[in-house]
Amino acid sequence: MKALTTDDCDRNDVYAAACPCRDMLDLLANKWSALAIGALEDGPVRFGVLKNQLQGISPKVLSSTLRKLEEHGLVDRTVFAEVPLHVEYSLTPLGKSAGAPLAHLRDWVEENMTSPV
Numbered sequence: 001m002k003a004l005t006t007d008d009c010d011r012n013d014v015y016a017a018a019c020p021c022r023d024m025l026d027l028l029a030n031k032w033s034a035l036a037i038g039a040l041e042d043g044p045v046r047f048g049v050l051k052n053q054l055q056g057i058s059p060k061v062l063s064s065t066l067r068k069l070e071e072h073g074l075v076d077r078t079v080f081a082e083v084p085l086h087v088e089y090s091l092t093p094l095g096k097s098a099g100a101p102l103a104h105l106r107d108w109v110e111e112n113m114t115s116p117v
Contacts, residue, residue, distance in 0.1 A: 027072055032057055032065045034102045037091065040075065041099050044090040074098060 013019050027033050032054065039045060039053045051062055066089055069075035074095035080086035091099065 024072060027068055027074075028098060028102065030065070032061060033069060034106065036062070036065055036069065037074065037095060037099055037102055038106060040089060040091045040095070041103070044078070044088040046086070046088055050089065069095065 012021065014021055014025050028037075035054050035057075036050065039050055045053075047062070047066075050066075051057060051059060054062065057065075066075060066077070070077050073092055076090050076092050078088045078090065080088070
């Protein structure tokens with residue numbers, strides 16, 4: 001049997017095993033990604049501020065999450081050549097477009113969580 005490739009997949013079918021858009025779905029479905037995008041909705045934020053906002057996230061996981069969001073075109077990373085080094089993260093237009101559906105999901109979770117997991 002021939003291995004599936006992205007050529008074998010309708011690029012807009014997340015149910016297809018070989019669909020490359022599953023990577024984006026996986027990234028957005030991650031709790032830290034959803035929360036980071038929400039924390040960036042009001043404008044650029046520095047790493048330390050993000051870490052404080054996202055209670056419970058380790059610096060390593062936050063760095064990894066931001067890197068993945070940047071690689072997928074959802075977040076911009078701006079480095080300011082100052083002493084000390086100043087780095088800000090902001091949403092790209094694509095990241096902003098993901099913000100609304102993720103905000104609805106976050107709201108739904110808060111409204112419907114009735115007991116501890």
